[in-house]
Amino acid sequence: NAGVTQTPKFRVLKTGQSMTLLCAQDMNHEYMYWYRQDPGMGLRLIHYSVGEGTTAKGEVPDGYNVSRLKKQNFLLGLESAAPSQTSVYFCASSYRPGKDESYGYTFGSGTRLTVV
Amino acid sequence: RKEVEQDPGPFNVPEGATVAFNCTYSNSASQSFFWYRQDCRKEPKLLMSVYSSGNEDGRFTAQLNRASQYISLLIRDSKLSDSATYLCVVNMGGEDGGFKTIFGAGTRLFVKA
Numbered sequence: 001n002a003g004v005t006q007t008p009k010f011r012v013l014k015t016g017q018s019m020t021l022l023c024a025q026d027m028n029h030e031y032m033y034w035y036r037q038d039p040g041m042g043l044r045l046i047h048y049s050v051g052e053g054t055t056a057k058g059e060v061p062d063g064y065n066v067s068r069l070k071k072q073n074f075l076l077g078l079e080s081a082a083p084s085q086t087s088v089y090f091c092a093s094s095y096r097p098g099k100d101e102s103y104g105y106t107f108g109s110g111t112r113l114t115v116v
Numbered sequence: 117r118k119e120v121e122q123d124p125g126p127f128n129v130p131e132g133a134t135v136a137f138n139c140t141y142s143n144s145a146s147q148s149f150f151w152y153r154q155d156c157r158k159e160p161k162l163l164m165s166v167y168s169s170g171n172e173d174g175r176f177t178a179q180l181n182r183a184s185q186y187i188s189l190l191i192r193d194s195k196l197s198d199s200a201t202y203l204c205v206v207n208m209g210g211e212d213g214g215f216k217t218i219f220g221a222g223t224r225l226f227v228k229a
Contacts (some may be wrong), residue, residue, distance in 0.1 A: 107159035
């Protein structure tokens with residue numbers, strides 16, 4: 001029972017490089033999310049998806065793109081990395097809020113990204 | 117004013133102590149509430165939902181005060197393994213009729229032997 005799996009776990013990028021973070025869940029959750037977490041700040045929502053083929057902007061979407069071609073996968077792309085994108089990135093999934101709130105979110109183990 | 121506010125701590129308590137955290141939220145229309153636990157360099161994990169009538173899970177008790185717009189988490193008989201950051205999470209209706217989930221920045225707890 002894997003839950004939410006994120007790859008890679010660590011990455012160092014040079015400014016201007018691109019990369020894709022992968023997220024996969026096996027819980028048949030409709031909703032998926034990408035968050036970033038920086039010291040002293042709460043988790044901030046980058047983008048989210050309410051179902052296969054749909055995406056929406058969160059609180060801090062600039063510099064990121066996402067795709068959800070399959071229900072179980074949610075990809076986060078950085079087209080031209082900047083030092084301000086140095087952070088820990090978490091993917092999460094959940095049932096539709098209101099459907100069964102008690103389960104909350106299930107998070108992946110995170111990706112530590114450093115942009116130099 | 118932040119939508120969800122927590123005292124960052126740290127709270128330093130001895131083993132066996134009782135410790136309580138509060139979390140305030142600004143949107144009176146907030147719908148559901150949770151406490152998550154996050155260990156150092158790990159992902160957040162759901163600790164418990166917070167119900168209007170209050171709920172208890174072993175040594176942990178969560179309460180909601182809608183009138184004053186805060187939720188609380190009480191930990192009794194603290195263990196060393198309770199050392200972590202505790203995140204308050206609030207779900208509220210979004211501007212587009214959807215939903216919005218706000219995570220607090222967390223309260224750090226250190227339990228010492």
